[in-house]
Amino acid sequence: MSIVEKGNPVQQVSDRPPVERLLRPIQEFTKLEASGGILLLLCTVTALVWANSPWAASYQSLWQTTLTLGMGDIVIDKPLILWINDGLMAIFFFVVGLEIKREVLIGELATFRQAALPISAAIGGMLVPAALYFMVTAGTEGAGGWGIPMATDIAFALGVLALLGKRVPLALKIFVTALAIVDDIGAVLVIAFFYTAEIAWTSLAIGGVFLLGMIGANRLGVRHPMLYSILGFGLWVAFLKSGVHATIAGVLAAMTIPATSRINIREFIDRGSDLIQRFRSTVSGTEQGTLSSEQQATVQTLEKACHKVETPLQRLEHDLHYWVAFFIIPIFALANAGVSLEGNAAAALTHPVGLGIILGLIVGKQLGITLLSWLAVRSGIADLPPSVSWRQIYGASCLAGIGFTMSLFIGALSFSDDSLLTIAKIGILGASLLSGIMGWVVLSRSTAKA
Secondary structure, eight states: OEEEETTEEEEOGGGSOHHHHHHHHHHHHHHSTTHHHHHHHHHHHHHHHHHTSTTHHHHHHHHTOEEEEEETTEEEEEEHHHIIIIIIHHHHHHHHHHHHHHHHHHSTTSSHHHHHHHHHHHHHHHHHHHHHHHHHHTTSTTGGGTTGGGOOOHHHHHHHHHHHGGGSOHHHHHHHHHHHHHHHHHHHHHHHHHSOOSOOHHHHHHHHHHHHHHHHHHHHTOOOHHHHHHHHHHHHHHHHHHSSOTHHHHHHHHHTSOOOOSSOHHHHHHHHHHHHHHHHHHOOSSOOSSOOHHHHHHHHHHHHHHHHHSOHHHHHHHHHHHHIIIIIHHHHHHHHSOOOOTTTHHHHHHSHHHHHHHIIIIIIHHHHHHHHHHHHHHHTSSOOOTTOOHHHHHHHHHHTTOOHHHHHHHHHHHOOSHHHHHHHHHHHHHHHHHHHHHHHHHHHTOOSOO
C-alpha cells in the first residue's frame, strides 16, 4: 500500500522492510544535532555509576585487560584503556585534523578577518585558564597539569547549543565551532611539545618516512583511502614507539589527505544533468523491479561523477564522523570518566590540582574568551557577528568551560600518580557540569543582541 505526495509514490511505514523499521529510530537519533552529546553524557554517567557501585572492581579490571597485536619483532602489548587512549583517540585526532584543514581552506579560518574573533577568543580561553591553574599549583606536584583547563569539548558544547534550538543564532554556533577547532590546534601543540616522553629518534625517523610517503601520494594525485590507511597505520606505530604521543600521528596524517576534487562543481552539474536526462529518457510508463543495463550504466556513471566532485578530505570526514561521535568518544568517556567519589569529592575541591582545574575551566574560560573577544572587536581586527550579542559571547565562554574529553586526555598524560589523576578527573567533571549549566542559563535567557 502506498500514498501519493506531490505526485510521488511514498511508501507507508508499515510497508517498509522490517529491518528498516527497526533501524529507523536509531537513524533518526543519529541525525539529531545533540545526539553525540547525549550519548557522551550517558556513557559518562554510566562510568561514574559503575565506578561507584559494588561492581567497581570489574570496571577497573576491564580497562586493564591486556591486548596484544603484532607479529615477529613488532608487537604492541597494552592494556585496553591505552588501546583506547592511544589507538582509537588517534582516529579522533585524525578527524580533528581533517576539520582543521577544512576550516583553514574553506571555512571560518580561511581568511584573517573571519578567523580573528575565534582565534582571539581561543587564545584567551587557553592562556588565562593555564595561568590560573599554574598560580594555584606552582611549586606542587600537580604543576605539570597546566594544560588540562585549556581544553574545550566541542561535542558537549555544541550539544547544549543544539538543545537550545532557535534561541541561539547560527552565527554563535559557527563562532563556538571555530573557537573549539582553534582550541584543538592549541591542545595538539601542547601535547606535542609539552607532554611528550623521551624521544626515540630512530622510530621518529621511520615515522617521518611514512609521513613523506603520504605527502608523496598526495602530490602524485593518489586519492584511494587504502594507501593512506596503510601508510597512516605505519606512521601511528612509529610514533607509538617514538615517545611522541601517537595521537599526533593522526593530526599529521590528516594534513596529507587531498582536499581537491577531480571535477569542479559546474562540470558536475552539467554532467549530472545530462545523465539524469539520459536516465529519464529510458524510463517507461510501467514500474520495473530492476534497472536495465543502460539504466545501470547511467547510474554508475553518475555515481562516479559524485565521487569525483567530492574531495577525499570531505568524504573521510563525513564517513568517520559517526564512528567518532557514536563510538570512539563515548567509549573514551566510559573508560576514563569512571572515578570513585567516596571520600574524594570534597578533598578534590580543596586540593591545588582540583581547585586549579575548576578555576581554570570556569573562571579562566569565561574571563579569557570574553576579554580577548572584546579586545579583538574593540581594536578593529575582528567584527562581532550582527546577530550575536555580548551576552551570548559570554554564554559561549561558559560552555567552553566544558573541558571533558580533551581535558581528561591531557590529564592522563599529565599524571602517572593515580591519586592526582583521580583529583583531576573530579575537578574536570565538576567544572564541566557547572560550566554547562551556566552556559545553558545564560544563553536560554539571551535572545536579542544587546
